[in-house]
Amino acid sequence: MKLFKKIATVFLVIIVLFLLGGYLYFQKKFTPPENYLKVLGIAENIPTKWISSSENAHSALLLPIKIKGIDRTFYMQFDSGSPVTVFYKKSLESIAEKFQNQLKIDTKNNTISTAFRIGKMDVVSNDFGVLNYGEKISFDNSNAVDIIGTIGTDLLEKRIAILDFKNNQCSFIEKTKEDDFAEFEFKKRKILIPSIIEKENLKLLYDSGTSGYELITTKEIWQQYRNKNSKIKTEKGNSWGNILTVYSASAKKKIQFEKSILNLSEVTYIEGTSELQKFLMKRSGMQGMVGNKLFLNHKLILDCQNEKFKLE
Known part of the structure; x- marks a missing residue:
């Protein structure tokens, strides 16, 4: 019985060390370097x-x-x-x-x-x-x-x-009057903006690198949001040399950012991302990504230091 307890303890210690090691690995790997700018x-x-x-x-x-x-x-x-x-x-x-x-x-x-x-x-x-x-x-x-x-x-x-998509211009300033600003998360230099689609609260990554897409999400949510029997547009994407397959379809939804409600006319999902990327997306609590296309004809103001934003 004592031997069994010792073996069980050893296995428990190994599991804890493995989990701790994995956690530290991901923390180190996906924590951005010091800001040298x-x-x-x-x-x-x-x-x-x-x-x-x-x-x-x-x-x-x-x-x-x-x-x-x-x-x-x-x-x-x-x-x-x-x-x-x-x-x-x-x-x-x-x-x-x-x-x-x-x-x-x-x-x-x-x-x-x-x-x-x-x-x-x-x-x-x-x-x-x-x-x-x-x-x-x-x-x-x-x-x-x-x-x-x-x-x-x-x-x-x-x-x-200040990203003024309506007038195709931008500004980078030190101070602004922050009336009617809402909160967002800025974790590991990732911009996670709260939103609502069909009464469901979502946390969406603002990734302007996926510029030409309104909402990128999982295949399951894509099936849920897209217009049934709508034409599917297929493209090849490039993520730092990694070729991806991008599927987009029309949608007719409303997406809300605090007091602003925008029309969601297209929804997208991507094949070719690694299992690690999918795992990290789930771990962050993120339900999808929004690109610049969603904000055309609007102005997006981002104060990442104070985690405040405004959409006009």
Whole structure:
């Protein structure tokens, strides 16, 4: 009997250590790194640009930026699903080749020390991440839209974002009068906005990286919300080089964000995401993601530091 108790105790300890180890692993893996951005000044009424495809008119939201010492406008995608601001290696290499001594990539650590400007706002870091991604710059084409990186929610920790989709412009400011603002969660630099669909309370991730979609959810909820017998649109998506299959169908629902009620005309689900991503989605309590398309003709104000938002 004593031997059995000892064996049971050992197994219990092993299970506890395994669970604790798993918890610490996920905490470390999915906790964003320290925010190394230094932000000076503000940016007001910056014109935004949409990337369009044959299937989607709002595939990505771009912001114009300038790199210190280089007289050319580049673009970075605004991606509220990314907790960090990063640059694309292939794009930077072609810039460095033309403008020598302006950019120097730390290839060992995949980082770069540089600064970029949006309007009158400077964003500086000695440790911008560099991803093996992107394309060479079309220097011979003055009208080219050259995308050199992604702006993440680390910037939103430093500034209040005003995303004016109605007028295709945005601002990043330090203070605003917060009348009639509602609360949201900002966990691990993820923006989780409360909403209501068909009297059901939902927690939705605002991921502007899924820009051209109104609501992305599970296949089960997709079946529930979509119009029956509606045409299904199939697309191929790209998530940092990982090919996904995207299914969208028309819907006719109302989605409520605090006092604002929007029309939900399309619902989407994605195949190709990893089991780990699905697990993390469930663990966060998140029931889906909303992109920029849902907020067209509206203004979204996000104060991530105080976890307050307003939709106009």
